[in-house]
Amino acid sequence: MTRFRLNRRNVLKGAGAGLVALSTPTIFTRGAWAQEFCNDPSKGKIIFGFNVPQTGSYAEEGLDELKGYELAVKHINGEGDGGMLKTLKPLALKGNGVLGRKVEYVTGDTQTNTDAARDGARRMIERDGAIMVTGSVTSGEAIAQQALCQEMGVIYMAGLTHSNDTTGKDKRRYGFRHFFNAYQSGVAIAPVLAKEYGTDRRAYHLTADYTWGWTQEESIKNATEALGWETVATVRTPLGLGDYSQYLTPVLNSGADVLILNHYGHDMVNSLPQAVQFGLRDRQANGKNFEIVVPMFSELMAVGAGEAVKGIIGTSNWQWSLEDEGTKAFTKSYGEAYGVPPSQAAHTGYVQTLLYADAVERAGTFYPPEVIKALEGFEFDGAGNGPTLYRDTDHQCFKEVLVVRGNENPTNRFDVLNVIGATSREEVTYDPSIFGGELGPYEPNKC
Amino acid sequence: MLSLSRKDLVSLVVFAAVVLTMPIWLSPFGAAYPGLMQKFAIYAIFAIGFNILFGLTGYLSFGHAAFLGVGSYTTVWSFKLLTMDILPAMVFAVIVAGVFALVIGYFSLRRTGIYFSILTLAFAQMSYSLAYSVLTPITNGETGLLLARGDPRYVDQIFGAQMNLAGLPQPTLIGNALGGYGGFYLCAVLLILCFYVSQKIFASPFGLALRGIKSNQTRMNYTGFNTKPYTLAAFVISGMFAGLAGALLSITDPLAGAERMKWTESGNVVLMTILGGVGTLFGPVVGAWLIKYFENIFSAINTNMLNSFLSFLPDGVQSFFVTVLSKFVGEGWHLTLGLLFVLIVVFLPGGIVEGVQRLVARFRGGGQRGKATSPQPAE
Structure with missing residues (x-):
């Protein structure tokens, strides 16, 4: 009996192996030609993938970013009023799609x-x-997707990501970031903090416990300690926490006179109002007014945090109320399409899509190494942040960084942040070697 | 030892054929790409393992994702410290997950029913919090544990293995790199093996003892049968299955994140098993596929796609349908899944497998409909 069954199993194995062989697609025979690359659009449609959080703690920003992407595709295809296609310089896109x-x-x-x-x-x-x-x-999402895209040989244009690691320790040849980073926030915010709050302060950090929080905490700590501030404590809080009271109580007796909230999105929308309700801002500590700083700010968060943001200082990548041509053009077409002013998430997504499309147009091909070379070292203007450089050594954009403050007397629901200063591109430029990391090869993998 | 009954053998053959031909029959559903098919196979293993505990003994563990996460972390550490070969990684993942299950099971199984569920949930949430914040040097917190080019990989060094100098090293199976489809077939073969193991367990005296525990543990105890070692063994086995699934997750995509251990993941595997059919062989697999399909395909449908699907309708009707349907796809995929779950639990308590059985009975039985509702064994 056993013999018979074993034989039958062998037959089965053979049948299984045959099925494997049959159902194995032609993937192994592909890729015999040079310049063969993953998802070459010359054989099919040109597809962009927009992967954003639509649920979870950062959903609001994600949905807004998606609107920016959709608008960018419209403008690239020549629909709508063209938006930044009219202001971006240099620009190879003609408003008739890509190539x-x-x-x-x-x-x-x-x-x-x-x-x-x-x-x-x-x-x-x-x-x-x-x-x-x-x-x-x-x-976290940006770094994970960037690593994946490098393996697959597909270019990844990062959306909103502020960690130093994205274009530092974890940078990739196939990943590009238009958004600014935590180091630049530190450099930009330090002079303003010195001017507003003096150089003799004791800071207490509450930090979202993941890559972005860690690098922002480090950058802000370095920048403020260079001013002469003292860091009392740095405390990590888990992402997506609703109630911060257990973390806020120790601040009261810590001897600190500044609370630095390295929180973003829904976390900051919870932690800042709770800190204000705790009466932190009405307190006196070390003979000074207690202050709260949120180094990384966005208007969606400011709207969410309501009254609590008034007078709070932070930095921002971009702000819809800026007066340059690029900003005006984008704010106008976004406003017409969706009825509200765009957030910085929508802006960075929109600009990234245009920049990629433009690089393909300039390179004359979708072949990733050529597109990457077209983006590396690209100098452009008219995207809302003044003259901007896509640095070739780490794929980070260098441009002005805005210092903003929560509006004390908002005229409407969206008028929540005032731009109180802009730190020039030269000042926020740093040596890429300080963060290490390696870009990796140009040659695409064949997915 | 390795033999199966004729009926089981037929199921195994059918199952193997279905799994291995996935690239063919999934393509009309838009799911025939390696990334998703790997997930199908991996989560089916996870659910099969869970079913050995929940389906056979009736112990509802709400913390099974912890073993998945432990398996993933072990695998990535094996890649980082030892070698990029997947065999040691899988062995270590299964062992570590098994030991972890032994510890958690030893404490949790002192209680039954809801208390057992809560205990496992508490352990899993503890592991999640540890991975998320306390143990960040080991787990790298929310960012997830990633491979780096500078990792030591001592075993690879001893054998002087030539790592490709450009980019990150890829997991290999005895020197062969695993591509998208390679990874899928690896998972598929392991899934078939796991299915076979689960068949053996279902058909064994051990499985019978577990079923006895499910129907009446007290009675089992009164007959002088010590149930403790049996439940613990079932718990450890199902933890090892989860560890294997976690290892495969990290093999097909070398990254381990704490969110794999979150309670929502534990809840997911409960959903998968119930949706498909608790205590059946095929049920958990079907449930796992269905949920992964919803998660990956439904969540990607946007209004543009709906518009083009429904473009044959007149304008007003089309926009009405698009507005209504768009609430159920894209970001609303949880809603669809929830509705489906409610419908199945209310109308088909035995899951999809029960639905299929009823259909088959109706076809076969023709007029004699009473047979479909034949008396169930008391439980």
């Missing part, structure tokens, strides 16, 4: 979760045939 063909897009929900973000990006690359993937609201 004369219309762009399409697919969307995904990263659920503010790195696993889901990678699943989404893989779906876009493997099933939908995306030639470029973009979108993130946390640095």
